[in-house]
Amino acid sequence: xxxxxxxxxxxxxxxxxxxxxxxxxxxxxxxxxxxxxxxxxxxxxxxxxxxxxxxxxxxxxxxxxxxxxxxxxxxxxxxxxxxxxxxxxxxxxxxxxxxxxxxxxxxxxxxxxxxxxxxxxxxxxxxxxxxxxxxxxxxxxxxxxxxxxxxxxxxxxxxxxxxxxxxxxxxxxxxxxxxxxxxxxxxxxxxxxxxxxxxxxxxxxxxxxxxxxxxxxxxxxxxxxxxxxxxxxxxxxxxxxxxxxxxxxxxxxxxxxxxxxxxxxxxxxxxxxxxxxxxxxxxxxxxxxxxxxxxxxxxxxxxxxxxxxxxxxxxxxxxxxxxxxxxxxxxxxxxxxxxxxxxxxxxxxxxxxxxxxxxxxxxxxxxxxx
Numbered sequence: 185x186x187x188x189x190x191x192x193x194x195x196x197x198x199x200x201x202x203x204x205x206x207x208x209x210x211x212x213x214x215x216x217x218x219x220x221x222x223x224x225x226x227x228x229x230x231x232x233x234x235x236x237x238x239x240x241x242x243x244x245x246x247x248x249x250x251x252x253x254x255x256x257x258x259x260x261x262x263x264x265x266x267x268x269x270x271x272x273x274x275x276x277x278x279x280x281x282x283x284x285x286x287x288x289x290x291x292x293x294x295x296x297x298x299x300x301x302x303x304x305x306x307x308x309x310x311x312x313x314x315x316x317x318x319x320x321x322x323x324x325x326x327x328x329x330x331x332x333x334x335x336x337x338x339x340x341x342x343x344x345x346x347x348x349x350x351x352x353x354x355x356x357x358x359x360x361x362x363x364x365x366x367x368x369x370x371x372x373x374x375x376x377x378x379x380x381x382x383x384x385x386x387x388x389x390x391x392x393x394x395x396x397x398x399x400x401x402x403x404x405x406x407x408x409x410x411x412x413x414x415x416x417x418x419x420x421x422x423x424x425x426x427x428x429x430x431x432x433x434x435x436x437x438x439x440x441x442x443x444x445x446x447x448x449x450x451x452x453x454x455x456x457x458x459x460x461x462x463x464x465x466x467x468x469x470x471x472x473x474x475x476x477x478x479x480x481x482x483x484x485x486x487x488x489x490x491x492x493x494x495x496x497x498x499x500x501x502x503x504x505x506x507x508x509x510x511x512x513x514x515x516x517x518x519x520x521x522x523x524x525x526x527x528x529x530x531x532x533x534x535x536x537x538x539x540x541x542x543x544x545x546x547x548x549x550x551x552x553x554x
Contacts, residue, residue, distance in 0.1 A: 274365075274390040275416035277397050278423045281441050282452035285464035288476030288493045292505035292517040294547035295533040296320045303553035309333065320545070351375050365390050393417070406431030420444050421452075459483040472497040505531075512536030527551040 219239045238246050276283065298318040305311050311332040318325045328347040334340070339361035345353040352374045359367040369386040383402035389395070399410035412425040421444065427437035441454040450466040465477040473496050480489040493507030493515075505517035517531040529549040535541070 274392060275395045275414045275421055276445075277388065277390070277395045278412035278414050278425045278439075278441065279397075281414065281421065281423055281443055281454070282450070282462075282464045282466075284445075284450045284466040284474075285452065285476040285478060288466065288474055288495055289478055289491065289507055292495065292503065292519050292529060293507075293515055293531045293533075294529060294549040295515070295531055296545040297547050297549075299547070299549040301549070301551045301553075303551075305554055349375075350377055363389075403431075408436070410437075414441075419446055508536075525553050 297320065299315070300317075301313070301315040303311070303313050312330070313332070314327070314329045316325065316327040326348055328345065330343060330345040332341065332343045335342075339359050341355075341357040341359070343353075343355040343357070345351075345355075353372065355369055355371050357367065357369040362368065367388045369384075371384040371386065373382045374380070385400040385402060386398065388397035394413060394415055396411075396413045398412075399408075401408040401410075406429070408427060408429050408431075410425075410427045412423065414421055414423040421442065423441040423443075425437060425439040425441075426435055428434075429436045437457060439454060439456045441452065443450065443452040445451070448468040450464075452465075453461075453463040455461055460480070460482050462478075462480045464479070467475050469475055473494065476493045478489075478491045478493070481487075489509060489511070491507055491509035493505070496504045498504060501521040503519045505515070505519065507515040512535070514534040514536050515531070516534070517529060519527060519529045521527050527550070529547075529551070531547040531549075533545040533547075535543055
């Protein structure tokens with residue numbers, strides 16, 4: 185029912201006459217904002233292609249409506265964000281290779297701890313994060329507090345951190361102002377009780393084919409230079425990571441990685457210092473089920489660590505997590521969104537080889553955010 189028809193139901197003859205007069209004319213309607221993005225995909229014949237995905241104004245994935253004959257992509261320049269497309273097409277940084285599989289094994293578990301995280305944001309735009317973790321084994325309680333403020337006009341972000349080890353940290357970041365895709369961060373830490381000070385200069389750059397990040401330890405006695413780069417070509421990824429210790433005048437790390445990644449599949453292999461080998465596979469089986477496989481092996485050792493994990497979404501607010509490795513270590517997790525901004529996580533680690541001996545671990549985590 186339109187607004188005019190509702191008014192007409194009020195038995196107002198004059199307004200009804202106006203409604204009947206304007207009824208042959210179409211009243212323009214306001215369309216809901218729909219964000220369209222083009223992402224890479226694999227066709228049925230195995231070749232690389234592209235497909236369109238759509239999200240509503242709340243960020244929820246929806247079916248893309250058909251474009252009318254007089255519409256094309258140019259009509260949606262205000263909602264088709266090419267900057268976001270650039271971010272989607274950019275390769276991951278070296279530390280994020282295999283991240284999808286690592287999330288299956290790592291997220292949704294908090295073994296042996298009681299944890300509380302709180303995030304909030306002030307009216308002036310300052311973001312506050314605090315957390316407290318109690319270790320059941322050692323009894324140690326660790327807490328942290330951080331604040332973050334962004335000056336968007338200048339591309340600057342200021343972050344301050346403090347923890348119960350009495351360490352203060354300050355980060356200053358500038359992004360996309362020196363050059364498009366370039367992010368530079370200056371980090372500093374200070375421990376008042378010991379007088380210890382550290383500093384790091386970090387930079388990262390990404391475009392459609394390469395992602396590079398560097399870390400420079402600001403030590404006057406001799407800095408440690410850390411450099412990593414990832415190249416991407418048609419879904420294939422090749423990465424290298426090296427670290428040079430100027431004090432000892434030698435390379436402390438020489439790591440290599442290869443992989444292949446799409447939206448629903450990711451393959452990753454790596455070799456660290458020529459002796460540590462690893463690999464992972466991620467597969468999104470359906471909208472509700474994510475699966476992962478992980479393997480690690482060290483040269484000169486017959487011990488191989490192999491594990492499989494899965495995440496199953498019961499609904500949009502609840503999910504089950506499970507993983508097991510070849511040493512019969514079983515991890516179980518249940519995550520429930522109690523209400524918007526409140527998430528409860530229950531987890532348990534079970535030693536399958538010594539089930540009756542005890543020593544199993546449980547964990548509880550509560551996350552609060554606006």
